Amino acid sequence: MTTTAPEHLLRADGVTVRFGGLTALDDVGLQVEPGSVVGLIGPNGAGKTTLFNVLSGVLRPTGGTISWKGAPPPGKRTHHLARAGIARTFQGLNLFPMMSVLGNVMVGADRLARGGAFSLISGLGRHHREERELRERAMAALERFGVAEHALRLPGTLPYGVQKQVALARACVGEPELLLLDEPASGLSGQQMDTLAKQIRGFSQDMAVVLVEHHMDLVMEVCDHIVVLNFGKVIASGTPSQVRADPAVTQAYLGTPASEEASGGGRAAVEPTHGNGNGAAG
Amino acid sequence: MTSPTTQREERPAASGAGTTPPRTPGTSRWGALPLPARHLLLAALGLAAVTGLLFATGDLTALRIAAVGYTMLAIAGLQLLVGGSGQVSLGHGAFMMIGAYSMALLVLHQPTLPIVANLGIIVLVSIVAGVAVGAATARLHGPYLAGATLILAVGLPGLTHRYHDFLGGSNGLNIRTAGVPPFLDGLVTTSEWRTLVVWTTVVVGLALLATVSAGRLGRRMRAIRDDETAASMAGIPVGKTKVVAFVIASAAGGLAGGLQAYVLGTVTPSSFTLVLSLTLLAALVLGGIGSLWGALWASVAIVYLEIWATDLARSLNMTRDAENNLPIVFFGIVLILVLRFWPLGVHGALQNLRARLRARSNSS
Numbered sequence: 001m002t003t004t005a006p007e008h009l010l011r012a013d014g015v016t017v018r019f020g021g022l023t024a025l026d027d028v029g030l031q032v033e034p035g036s037v038v039g040l041i042g043p044n045g046a047g048k049t050t051l052f053n054v055l056s057g058v059l060r061p062t063g064g065t066i067s068w069k070g071a072p073p074p075g076k077r078t079h080h081l082a083r084a085g086i087a088r089t090f091q092g093l094n095l096f097p098m099m100s101v102l103g104n105v106m107v108g109a110d111r112l113a114r115g116g117a118f119s120l121i122s123g124l125g126r127h128h129r130e131e132r133e134l135r136e137r138a139m140a141a142l143e144r145f146g147v148a149e150h151a152l153r154l155p156g157t158l159p160y161g162v163q164k165q166v167a168l169a170r171a172c173v174g175e176p177e178l179l180l181l182d183e184p185a186s187g188l189s190g191q192q193m194d195t196l197a198k199q200i201r202g203f204s205q206d207m208a209v210v211l212v213e214h215h216m217d218l219v220m221e222v223c224d225h226i227v228v229l230n231f232g233k234v235i236a237s238g239t240p241s242q243v244r245a246d247p248a249v250t251q252a253y254l255g256t257p258a259s260e261e262a263s264g265g266g267r268a269a270v271e272p273t274h275g276n277g278n279g280a281a282g
Numbered sequence: 283m284t285s286p287t288t289q290r291e292e293r294p295a296a297s298g299a300g301t302t303p304p305r306t307p308g309t310s311r312w313g314a315l316p317l318p319a320r321h322l323l324l325a326a327l328g329l330a331a332v333t334g335l336l337f338a339t340g341d342l343t344a345l346r347i348a349a350v351g352y353t354m355l356a357i358a359g360l361q362l363l364v365g366g367s368g369q370v371s372l373g374h375g376a377f378m379m380i381g382a383y384s385m386a387l388l389v390l391h392q393p394t395l396p397i398v399a400n401l402g403i404i405v406l407v408s409i410v411a412g413v414a415v416g417a418a419t420a421r422l423h424g425p426y427l428a429g430a431t432l433i434l435a436v437g438l439p440g441l442t443h444r445y446h447d448f449l450g451g452s453n454g455l456n457i458r459t460a461g462v463p464p465f466l467d468g469l470v471t472t473s474e475w476r477t478l479v480v481w482t483t484v485v486v487g488l489a490l491l492a493t494v495s496a497g498r499l500g501r502r503m504r505a506i507r508d509d510e511t512a513a514s515m516a517g518i519p520v521g522k523t524k525v526v527a528f529v530i531a532s533a534a535g536g537l538a539g540g541l542q543a544y545v546l547g548t549v550t551p552s553s554f555t556l557v558l559s560l561t562l563l564a565a566l567v568l569g570g571i572g573s574l575w576g577a578l579w580a581s582v583a584i585v586y587l588e589i590w591a592t593d594l595a596r597s598l599n600m601t602r603d604a605e606n607n608l609p610i611v612f613f614g615i616v617l618i619l620v621l622r623f624w625p626l627g628v629h630g631a632l633q634n635l636r637a638r639l640r641a642r643s644n645s646s
Binding site for chain 2: 056058077078079082083087088090094095096097098099103106107108110111113115117120121122123127128131134170174
């Protein structure tokens with residue numbers, strides 16, 4: 001299923017985002033190959049979610065370019081990127097609360113259906129046939145994620161773990177070529193995390209995945225390539241083992257050793273937090 | 283594709299599928315029909331029922347039945363906008379006014395046009411007005427959109443005074459529309475004929491609204507209502523879909539206004555004030571905001587509560603002032619009581635009842 005095009009699926013060059021005087025991202029580059037899993041890590045406030053919002057079109061960068069399959073993206077708005085094949089999950093899930101689980105997932109498959117207003121009103125043409133296909137596709141996705149039994153329930157009535165699977169099903173049902181996962185492991189138990197790791201590896205057979213995550217073990221396990229951000233800058237990137245061995249990463253996460261700091265050689269220590277959520281720029 | 287699961291799904295997901303009757307799983311032939319055909323069949327059934335009611339009750343109630351019809355169409359449009367796409371409009375009465383004045387002007391200046399052409403032109407005019415207002419307000423949310431549409435409801439009636447010669451000022455315009463066509467002469471009275479014209483238009487309009495609501499467009503609107511960011515990330519063009527919802531609602535409102543002018547034969551600015559817009563919205567909440575069925579209860583409430591309250595005031599020999607204000611008080615009290623005991627409106631209460639009855643019949 002991976003495209004054989006020589007160029008990158010998604011490529012960001014020199015992306016800069018400024019919120020007033022605050023530079024949230026400073027000249028950040030990122031490449032995503034088809035079928036790869038790219039991890040985006042960094043301390044709180046490093047700019048991970050900001051980069052995510054740029055990639056998904058929610059936020060327009062102050063500077064820099066994004067290219068999709070070697071060309072500029074088909075539009076600047078979020079729905080243009082989504083139609084082109086970029087799907088994403090949200091840290092807060094953002095399921096549609098007043099729609100059934102099946103309805104939620106059908107919305108996720110929306111980009112695959114054709115048939116315009118005339119077909120809708122007249123009953124001729126493709127609209128209603130594709131609507132049935134959409135429903136079958138959504139049911140199949142729910143089954144694949146093991147939540148088909150909840151198809152008619154409202155999301156709010158389901159346990160958090162099930163809701164997460166619904167959110168994943170909604171993102172994957174549209175057969176995206178790039179899936180952006182925003183902290184998919186937050187709030188999951190150890191066992192659920194193992195399942196998630198398997199799922200993410202499974203996704204990468206059909207699509208490329210970019211994930212923002214705080215759980216290092218998950219990131220190290222599933223990612224082919226890791227980009228480490230700190231203060232809006234890329235401080236390291238490479239395979240998991242390269243990143244693990246990089247002193248700059250250790251420094252960003254754990255701070256400078258006390259002796260070095262005393263000598264004034266190192267940069268200011270970063271707060272060694274692993275807390276929940278991100279800052280405004282994070 | 284007519285497995286029981288998918289059939290049952292229809293109702294919670296396509297919550298606006300108004301004219302859809304309580305379907306039992308497994309009616310496969312019915313389910314195999316395309317959605318618009320199903321809705322048109324139901325519309326024909328509805329029209330037959332109204333015709334029966336009309337002949338059973340006679341000429342006197344015909345105008346009331348017509349009033350229920352056009353009010354229902356207006357509220358159904360509002361339902362698609364408010365319940366379907368989550369945009370609160372306080373200017374719905376203004377679109378009814380646009381439709382009503384279009385009808386009056388067409389009859390006055392182009393008297394040879396048949397009613398069907400008039401209604402078609404009214405829909406076009408309302409769509410143009412809806413695009414203009416909707417495009418301007420598509421970026422507004424919640425109270426801000428309500429505020430912007432409020433301007434429309436407050437300002438538009440004033441135009442009739444500004445263009446007194448053309449729009450007739452506060453006296454409005456009086457029109458005479460064609461009565462019963464020759465081939466039906468003697469079979470139906472003029473008001474019965476007009477009621478039938480109104481209801482034919484209304485059921486076709488409702489069938490269209492139900493089809494839109496049950497189709498992909500309706501689902502897109504509900505997704506936007508629930509979460510705009512997630513909807514746009516699923517590839518739904520948020521702004522465009524909101525404008526489309528607004529335009530459909532305007533067309534329904536305009537058409538309803540046109541029908542009102544056709545039935546009453548008179549349009550005055552005082553019947554399209556802010557109070558009308560607020561009443562429509564309040565009645566929609568009373569009827570049940572989640573379903574097109576809510577529009578039926580809402581329109582019955584608007585038309586009949588007023589009549590009953592007026593009758594009550596007369597029978598109690600109240601003063602003129604009390605008689606004039608009693609319907610408003612009555613409506614308010616009913617609204618408070620309904621929402622106190624049935625927060626989802628009349629339709630929500632009926633659905634609860636049905637679910638409870640079904641649960642009981644399953645357990646026994």
